[in-house]
Amino acid sequence: MWPDFDQTPERNTGTPEITDVSTVVVDGNFPWTIVTLETDAGVTGIGEAYPSPGVHEVITDYLQPVLSGENPLDVERLYHLMRESLSGRGSQQGMGTIAISGVELALWDAAGKILEQPVYQLLGGKMREEVRLYADCHAGEGMVEAALDEQPTEAYEAAAYAKAARSAVDDGFEIVKFDLDVPSGREIDTLARHFDGPEIEHKRALVEAVTDEVGDEAEVAVDLHWNFSVEAAEKLCQALEPYDLAWIEDPLPxxxxxxxxxxxxxxxxxxxxxxxxxGRHGFQDLVEQQAVSFVAPDIPKTGGIAETKKIGELADTYYMTLTPHNVGSPVATMAGVHVGATVPNFLALEYHARDVPWWDDLVDSDEPLIQDGRITVPDTPGLGIELDWDVVEEHRKT
Amino acid sequence: MWPDFDQTPERNTGTPEITDVSTVVVDGNFPWTIVTLETDAGVTGIGEAYPSPGVHEVITDYLQPVLSGENPLDVERLYHLMRESLSGRGSQQGMGTIAISGVELALWDAAGKILEQPVYQLLGGKMREEVRLYADCHAGEGMVEAALDEQPTEAYEAAAYAKAARSAVDDGFEIVKFDLDVPSGREIDTLARHFDGPEIEHKRALVEAVTDEVGDEAEVAVDLHWNFSVEAAEKLCQALEPYDLAWIEDPLPxxxxxxxxxxxxxxxxxxxxxxxxxGRHGFQDLVEQQAVSFVAPDIPKTGGIAETKKIGELADTYYMTLTPHNVGSPVATMAGVHVGATVPNFLALEYHARDVPWWDDLVDSDEPLIQDGRITVPDTPGLGIELDWDVVEEHRKT
Structure with missing residues (x-):
């Protein structure tokens, strides 16, 4: 008698239906996996899944038949339906969740377009009119060129870091982030996750170069990419104490x-x-143990827009701050903008594509999406952007 | 530079404004405090606050000026704004939160009406097309009459309980709840919260009468209204083990x-x-300690519709079930219907007004709101009902 997630509740009004779900992979600095969700309402929802093998197959071979004929307005029900349908085959973590996340973004875009509402209005309303982004500067200016020239060590010098920081700050970013898990030029056993004095000093000097360059113009964060043991991370943190960093990211596995x-x-x-x-369960122990100050779910990976909002709310009960991870195209980035518009304890969304000159060209607009380190929360329906499909086609991964 | 909750984000489209907020108290089995939120968009949002002294004054004297001129579509921002504005004067618990909750319900109704969307569509979409209610049968049939006749003990007899259970089950309710913290006729020191064998036996016999009457036609729950010590509650629970109760409510203070x-x-x-x-913080310890199986926030008291959904989501991370408390008019009840429509781990909403024959007359409709123990989730804008203001006026508390 009581409906399950696979029973579409009836409506008095006309009920739109999902007719197809598929993906197009764009060859960016990651393989950006764009999700297209067709409906019979004259609307196509556009989402994005975190770059991952298998996602295209899960979406087209598995989730498409599950969703076909369903009402795209029932976003949270369909999220549960997708999870339930994959169940023991990996819907709680990993690739299954990534595929579901990508579709969830497309569902919100479709629902917003059908209802002629911006996604934030379907999430409780707007709290901000612009959303701040922070610039991931990787390992400093010249990293890409150095890698191409097979001279990787050049990238990891203090001057290259300072140059990249200056460029990002001049572009209006108020938080800049750098990789610190980079080679010093010395030979060490990185698997041991121990770093001796000269290694720590190499990283300290990189941070000093950046903070000297930006001063009070921006906050500086560093990313350790899971490469330190507890004792090594403690030692590095102590060495970095003078530099008042915004945060230290992923110190441990x-x-x-x-x-x-x-x-x-x-x-x-x-x-x-x-x-x-x-999802929330992935953050539960971190939050309840107060193990971090900032939680950084990747929206098109962790479960999508609504799940990320719930993670933000969970973090808010412990007065922690939401700073979503983002390595995506403008589609995933706009998902972050709508989350950021509606979650009070949101600080900033990552921007990871400063080295992809055509990132903005993917959007059908004359204006750059990011201006002065911010994106204005759009009032247009859905996620608020349309892709330029010619540019998508040009960079399509085959 | 970064907006606070009191800065209304701009929109490209026409921005509606709140013009007035007030209350009307209806003299039901509680003083049902209806909240009216006027806008310049030709729409009035109707909410309800939990019956409490001071709420009218907080809303009209304090929150009305805070909200005047604000955009009613920014529901969650205005919730935070109201909390922030009351702050040290009691916005975290108690009457301040109750007043805020009542306004929050009215904001959702107004936003839904302005956007021409049912509230559930602004909360993530519908998961159910009908929401189950459970019947609070108080202390059995005849309680009200017995009290009027100054013969209160008559109400607390097994036959009266069985009669009330039969009536509720015949009306279609699948869960019936009874008060067990009732006099046995013996003189005892209730302040000590200890109950001896004959007292426990009196309560066991009441439960047996009800479960014998309803059999498998309905589940039976009991309410202890905070009147037992831990040891007395344990003793009662042991005595009630044979009866497979749905739940035991509020055993302890x-x-x-x-x-x-x-x-x-x-x-x-x-x-x-x-x-x-x-709010979530009020449930945090209960949930994290897994102290109960069912969480029962009162929607127009705990923080409103969105906060209750978040409490449900918090409970869901521990696989607990949401069963909202409700002693309100049809307005508060419809808030529960939209919460129930969107929260997967929702079981049933309380219905506490079986002894108020004109409860349904408050709604401008020819059909009774509750049919066969359920309310159909409405697809009409806002909370989905309109009040009959003549009936409101007739029962208005002056």
């Missing part, structure tokens, strides 16, 4: 929240993690 | 979650509490 909580008790800096955590 | 967790470890029955808890 991602599986053990107890270790992160231990590190957090022992260091004075704010820690950030979350791009490998799936 | 409401302030101490550790005590509830202790009781929950020691008894086999499912426990329920929450009508005195405010």
């Amino acid at each position: 991602p599986e053990n929240e107890d270790a992160m909580a231990q590190l957090n008790r022992n260091v004075s800096q704010a820690l950030l993690t979350g791009e490998n955590c799936y | 409401p302030e101490n979650e550790d005590a509830m967790a202790q009781l929950n470890r020691n008894v086999s029955q499912a426990l329920l509490t929450g009508e005195n808890c405010y």
